[in-house]
Amino acid sequence: MLKGSTIDIVVIVVYFIAILGFGTWFGRYVTTTKDFFFGGQRFSWWLIAMSCIATVVGSYSFIKYSTAGFRYGFSATMSYTNDWFIVPLFVLGWLPIIYFSKVTSIPEYFERRFDKKTRIAGVVILLIYLTGYIGINLYTIGVAFNSMLGWDIMTTAIVISIICAVYMHAGGQTSVIMTDLAQSGILLIAGVVVFVLGINYIGGFDIFWKSLDSSFKLPFSNFNTPPRFSHVGIFWQDGLSNTAAFYFMNQGVIMRFMSVKSPREGKKAILMVVLVFMPLTAFAVSNAGWLGRSMVNLGMISQNVNPDHIFVEVANLIAVPGVFGFLMAALTAALMSTVDTLINAVSAITVNDIVKEVKPNQEDAYYLKWARLVAILAAGLGLAMVPIFEGFKSIYVAHGAFTAAITPPMIVTILLAAFWKRFNAPGAFATIVGGSIMIALSIKFTFLIAPFDHGVAIEGYKYMRALYGLVVCGAFGIITTYLTAAPPEKKTTGLVVDSIDAAKRAFKGTGEPNDHIKGKKATLTIHVENIEGVRVSQKIMDRLKANIGDIIYLADSRWWFGGLRSVKLVAGEPHSEQDRVVILSAASLEEGNLDPARLLRAEKII
Numbered sequence: 001m002l003k004g005s006t007i008d009i010v011v012i013v014v015y016f017i018a019i020l021g022f023g024t025w026f027g028r029y030v031t032t033t034k035d036f037f038f039g040g041q042r043f044s045w046w047l048i049a050m051s052c053i054a055t056v057v058g059s060y061s062f063i064k065y066s067t068a069g070f071r072y073g074f075s076a077t078m079s080y081t082n083d084w085f086i087v088p089l090f091v092l093g094w095l096p097i098i099y100f101s102k103v104t105s106i107p108e109y110f111e112r113r114f115d116k117k118t119r120i121a122g123v124v125i126l127l128i129y130l131t132g133y134i135g136i137n138l139y140t141i142g143v144a145f146n147s148m149l150g151w152d153i154m155t156t157a158i159v160i161s162i163i164c165a166v167y168m169h170a171g172g173q174t175s176v177i178m179t180d181l182a183q184s185g186i187l188l189i190a191g192v193v194v195f196v197l198g199i200n201y202i203g204g205f206d207i208f209w210k211s212l213d214s215s216f217k218l219p220f221s222n223f224n225t226p227p228r229f230s231h232v233g234i235f236w237q238d239g240l241s242n243t244a245a246f247y248f249m250n251q252g253v254i255m256r257f258m259s260v261k262s263p264r265e266g267k268k269a270i271l272m273v274v275l276v277f278m279p280l281t282a283f284a285v286s287n288a289g290w291l292g293r294s295m296v297n298l299g300m301i302s303q304n305v306n307p308d309h310i311f312v313e314v315a316n317l318i319a320v321p322g323v324f325g326f327l328m329a330a331l332t333a334a335l336m337s338t339v340d341t342l343i344n345a346v347s348a349i350t351v352n353d354i355v356k357e358v359k360p361n362q363e364d365a366y367y368l369k370w371a372r373l374v375a376i377l378a379a380g381l382g383l384a385m386v387p388i389f390e391g392f393k394s395i396y397v398a399h400g401a402f403t404a405a406i407t408p409p410m411i412v413t414i415l416l417a418a419f420w421k422r423f424n425a426p427g428a429f430a431t432i433v434g435g436s437i438m439i440a441l442s443i444k445f446t447f448l449i450a451p452f453d454h455g456v457a458i459e460g461y462k463y464m465r466a467l468y469g470l471v472v473c474g475a476f477g478i479i480t481t482y483l484t485a486a487p488p489e490k491k492t493t494g495l496v497v498d499s500i501d502a503a504k505r506a507f508k509g510t511g512e513p514n515d516h517i518k519g520k521k522a523t524l525t526i527h528v529e530n531i532e533g534v535r536v537s538q539k540i541m542d543r544l545k546a547n548i549g550d551i552i553y554l555a556d557s558r559w560w561f562g563g564l565r566s567v568k569l570v571a572g573e574p575h576s577e578q579d580r581v582v583i584l585s586a587a588s589l590e591e592g593n594l595d596p597a598r599l600l601r602a603e604k605i606i
Contacts, residue, residue: 011325015332042555042592043259045268047562052256052269053277054184056246057338061285062331063140064395066311069289072229073216076289080282082239083247083274090247091267093418093497098254099263100503101494104352106251106414113417113495114425114487121432122410123353126251127346129406133250134161134342134378135385136402140395142386144312144331157386160332161339161379188277190330191284197318198291202298211294224455228397232454233463237404241466245407248414251349252341261553261563262605264518288314308395339382346378347371401462405443408469409435416477421496427481435473442468508606510549510570515606519545522603523557524582526596528589534569535583536602541574546604548573554582554592557599567592568605 068076103109106126111119141160142153202208224230246253247270260266292310295301295317305313315327351371359366392398409432416423416431442448442465449461452468494503504513522540534552536544546552548571555566567588575583582600589596 005321005324007321008325008328011322012329012332015329041259041568042261042553042566043265043563044559045260045265045272048256048260048266048269049272049277050184052253052273053281054187054338056273056278057184057187057281057285061281062288062311063144063308064399065282065285066287066289066292066314067307067394068229068396069286070292070307070310071289072221072226073212073293074219074286074290075221075229075231076286077279077282078220078231078234079238079242080278080285082235083243083278086243086247087270087274089415089419090270094248094414095257095266095270096263096500097418097495097497097503099258099260099266100500100507102507105349106249106254106410107349107353109495110413110417110428113491114428118413118425118428118432119353121429122413123349125406125410125432125436126249126349129245129249129410130251130342130346130349131378131381132385132402132406134339134346134382136389136395136399137339137342138382139386139389139398141332143308143395144328153390154383154386157383161383186330188280188284190327191281191287193323194315194318194327195283195287195291197323198287198295198314201318202291202294202300207298208291208294211297212290216290216293224460225457227457227460228394230454230456230460230463233400233456233460236467236470237400237463237465241407241411241470242403244411244415245403249407249410251345255345255348256341261555261566261568264515291318339379342382343375343378346381347374350374350378397462401465404463404466404469405439408439408466409433409473412470412473412477416474416481417496419497421492421498422481422486423477424481424484424487425491426484427477430480431473431477434476435469438472438476439465439469504606508549508551510551511547513606514545514547514550514604517545519543519604521601522580524580524600524602526589526594526598526600527577527581527583528586528596529583531572531583531585532570533572533584534588535572535575537577537579537581538574539579540582540602541571544602544604546571551605553603553605554584554594554600556594557601565593565595567594571604 065076065079098109101109101112103112107119107122110122138157138161139153142151142156145151145156146153199205199208202211221229221231221234224232227233248254257266257269260269288311292301292305292314295314296303296305301313301317311331312328315324319327348371351367351374355367355370356362389395389398389402392401412435413428413431417428438448442461446458446461449464449468452471453461453464454467456464493499494506501513504515507513520543522536522543524536524540534554536552541547544552550571551568552571553566553568555561555563567584569584569588575581577583582602588594594600
């Protein structure tokens with residue numbers, strides 16, 4: 001049955017047009033592949049944090065977790081509130097390694113840390129992972145629009161993929177980050193709106209609360225039941241494998257954190273994401289399911305409702321014309337904010353790990369052209385995956401089964417590479433290839449998972465395959481490493497956690513790192529001269545705690561730009577002019593999209 005009114009359809013169409021225009025407009029800030037993939041490494045922590053939320057909340061999130069909330073209650077939030085234990089590994093190890101080593105992709109890191117064949121194996125796994133993720137998001141939005149408008153799932157997926165590909169083609173990472181800033185706000189607001197309107201429709205919070213069974217109100221599911229949503233299954237598949245994949249393996253998220261102006265900003269971003277935004281997100285994406293269960297118990301919704309349609313059913317029931325359109329636009333925002341990131345990631349890997357290897361030493365414009373072309377092709381590859389996910393019983397099972405089967409080899413390889421200096425190339429290759437083969441065999445021969453099943457029924461093996469994969473991959477990596485020679489020093493310097501200082505020196509390229517003491521920021525007026533780098537007065541150098549040769553970050557003083565107008569330059573000899581003057585070239589102003597009539601905010605990076 002058709003959901004919504006003409007006004008709702010108009011709201012959705014207007015949203016499509018607005019976000020398409022918003023995303024393509026930021027293409028004017030993109031002139032190089034560095035801009036296209038990493039946004040020029042200039043953005044502030046709060047912008048990246050908001051963008052990460054828009055990335056982690058895909059269209060599958062509202063549908064998937066509303067469905068889980070409808071079936072299993074408050075325990076549906078488990079998947080979004082278990083990221084905290086990953087933070088130390090990411091903040092103290094992986095983030096500074098990838099940032100200071102200036103890798104453009106995870107496969108590139110594999111070649112520098114190991115060898116060429118490990119890089120190739122990483123490219124294959126990552127492209128499968130990313131295109132599969134695009135596919136499941138396109139499939140989910142197809143399910144939602146099928147429920148709302150009766151549109152064919154594949155037709156919807158095609159329309160949405162075209163919109164995402166168009167603004168990704170124009171603006172790359174900058175378009176992703178800026179559109180996601182808008183979309184993350186829409187997502188969180190939509191979650192709150194659903195709950196407030198739902199409670200009002202039911203008749204108050206007391207009625208809502210009393211209509212739910214006590215088992216529905218528990219924060220965690222039972223240990224190994226039900227098989228499709230047991231605590232142990234969700235922990236190994238979502239809590240460990242999927243969370244580690246999100247922060248360590250997902251090229252789109254890696255590119256987010258490579259876009260910050262400094263690792264210090266990246267640390268602020270991830271703490272904000274994990275401690276504040278993820279709990280809010282868990283509430284936003286799950287509460288329609290809780291409301292739906294209450295409404296079923298109160299006779300407001302049929303007992304025979306399709307759980308995969310519960311978000312749309314609740315939104316249509318509680319919302320007045322126009323508001324329902326806004327909620328469906330939010331669902332679309334969730335899709336687009338995730339798919340644009342994944343498309344950009346596929347483009348980055350294809351260009352940096354395939355095109356540049358086949359056609360080295362070309363002009364940057366050549367690679368930028370390829371990046372934009374691949375952005376369109378990536379959307380097409382995601383579409384090809386949609387029929388595969390249509391074969392699963394539910395979106396939750398489809399997503400869980402996919403990540404459990406794909407992520408363990410890469411997760412184990414990355415963690416061992418970053419935190420174990422002895423880990424070598426044969427061990428890494430055996431982990432990826434041998435682990436992937438064993439996981440593939442477990443799909444046919446499920447008895448392989450039995451020793452790791454923790455008593456779940458065979459239906460839960462789709463999730464427990466994650467634990468099986470982690471153990472098998474770890475065994476391949478550790479045993480092979482100890483049976484072969486230790487890696488040479490050049491394969492670990494700057495690429496493992498105990499040599500981050502070496503990575504910092506290579507990153508800076510002009511002397512010892514100077515990031516132990518954080519100076520204060522300074523607001524300065526611009527003076528243009530034909531010089532290399534940037535010059536400030538000795539007083540400002542002292543305020544910034546900067547030395548000659550340090551990297552200075554200059555940004556438009558209006559904080560709400562979030563680094564969109566900024567540039568990094570090497571500090572030269574202090575000048576003798578007025579203290580509040582900064583001297584830089586016209587070329588640097590153009591590079592940073594800076595207005596010479598505006599004040600600049602200066603701070604030392606390293």
